[in-house]
Amino acid sequence: MPKAKETVLEIDLKALKHNFEYLKSKLKSNTKILAVVKAFAYGSDANVIAKYLQDLEVDYFAVAYVNEGVALRDAGITTPILVLHPQAVNFKTLIARCLEPSLYNAKVLNEFIAIASEEHQTNYPVHIKFNTGLNRLGFWENDVDYIVSKLENTSSIKVKSLFSHLAASEDLNEKEFTETQIKSFKSIAKDFSKTIGYQPMLHLTNTSGIINYPEAHLDMVRTGIGLYGFGNSEKENKHLKPVATLKSIISQIHKIEKGESVGYNRSYISSGFEKTATIPIGHADGIGRHYGHEKGFVIINGKKAPIIGNVCMDMIMVNISHIECQEGDEVIIFGKQSDASKFAQTANTISYEIITAISQRVKRIILK
Ligand SMILES: *Cc1c(COP(=O)(O)O)cnc(C)c1O
Numbered sequence: 001m002p003k004a005k006e007t008v009l010e011i012d013l014k015a016l017k018h019n020f021e022y023l024k025s026k027l028k029s030n031t032k033i034l035a036v037v038k039a040f041a042y043g044s045d046a047n048v049i050a051k052y053l054q055d056l057e058v059d060y061f062a063v064a065y066v067n068e069g070v071a072l073r074d075a076g077i078t079t080p081i082l083v084l085h086p087q088a089v090n091f092k093t094l095i096a097r098c099l100e101p102s103l104y105n106a107k108v109l110n111e112f113i114a115i116a117s118e119e120h121q122t123n124y125p126v127h128i129k130f131n132t133g134l135n136r137l138g139f140w141e142n143d144v145d146y147i148v149s150k151l152e153n154t155s156s157i158k159v160k161s162l163f164s165h166l167a168a169s170e171d172l173n174e175k176e177f178t179e180t181q182i183k184s185f186k187s188i189a190k191d192f193s194k195t196i197g198y199q200p201m202l203h204l205t206n207t208s209g210i211i212n213y214p215e216a217h218l219d220m221v222r223t224g225i226g227l228y229g230f231g232n233s234e235k236e237n238k239h240l241k242p243v244a245t246l247k248s249i250i251s252q253i254h255k256i257e258k259g260e261s262v263g264y265n266r267s268y269i270s271s272g273f274e275k276t277a278t279i280p281i282g283h284a285d286g287i288g289r290h291y292g293h294e295k296g297f298v299i300i301n302g303k304k305a306p307i308i309g310n311v312c313m314d315m316i317m318v319n320i321s322h323i324e325c326q327e328g329d330e331v332i333i334f335g336k337q338s339d340a341s342k343f344a345q346t347a348n349t350i351s352y353e354i355i356t357a358i359s360q361r362v363k364r365i366i367l368k
Pocket residue numbers: 036084165205206207208222223224225226
């Protein structure tokens with residue numbers, strides 16, 4: 001890997017391939033894989049990741065919003081794309097770009113049917129989402145008759161899949177709850193298929209569900225975080241490889257005396273003679289202020305350097321008193337040797353949040 005000369009996010013496609021194949025090895029050969037590439041493919045680069053996965057013959061993509069799906073179509077992605085949380089204002093665009101909506105309540109179902117028929121569609125593929133306990137989005141179990149009655153009155157749309165989302169698939173203390181969700185989804189699916197007279201595809205699990213609940217793989221699984229290298233547990237993280245490495249350099253080194261302060265509001269005071277390094281990455285790049293005050297750390301020449309004082313918009317300062325280093329040396333914020341879930345833990349958050357937070361200002365470098 002090349003040494004950084006500025007702040008960069010390296011995207012390792014070999015790691016992505018490894019993770020894809022590892023997750024696939026957990027599935028039966030006929031189980032389909034949907035790759036979740038919302039939020040710029042979890043902060044990496046959605047176009048690059050989706051093209052690569054399309055070449056690996058992934059079955060489906062999912063994004064959260066219509067504009068994310070439009071960007072993928074603009075980039076030449078032809079694989080089906082499920083839009084998990086579309087808004088009615090974008091339904092015409094969604095249809096124009098062959099994106100497939102998740103319909104999760106009566107309002108969006110009726111709005112979508114109206115627009116699909118206005119646009120002269122027949123059997124436009126839609127996905128019906130059921131709430132089985134997350135209480136976020138989704139129809140309820142007793143909405144089946146209502147949905148089917150609406151569908152029987154239109155030829156504009158056709159249900160391609162039924163799905164639900166697990167609330168705590170990574171937490172084995174919640175096994176009982178998860179098993180109830182699985183049972184409840186299977187029962188809704190059976191009821192729905194019987195009432196409508198055909199069998200849509202079924203999908204339920206996210207990454208941790210793939211790992212912990214093989215009985216819930218059904219026709220397709222949806223994986224996001226696993227593709228990017230995290231399995232929500234120490235044990236699973238070992239089998240996966242982080243795709244993104246966030247690197248920077250030392251811009252300047254300062255030597256300060258006891259009692260001197262560092263950064264805005266003088267929130268760090270040196271307790272003796274110390275060396276500090278200034279690094280060109282700040283909260284505008286995604287390193288939030290909660291990583292300051294010696295909570296977060298970076299790696300310089302293999303050693304941990306704590307972030308001192310307040311995180312600035314474009315910079316952080318770290319303590320390098322104990323590290324042999326020079327201006328221009330490489331700095332690792334997270335990557336393979338010190339991964340994003342460890343970095344995130346220092347600020348009481350999770351891998352998902354830190355990797356999706358890396359802003360578009362940070363240059364992406366693709367390693368093939
Ligand atoms: C984001 C998302 C996923 C992906 O979850 P991971 O834990 O990242 O695998 C799957 N399904 C839905 C509905 C989501 O919103």
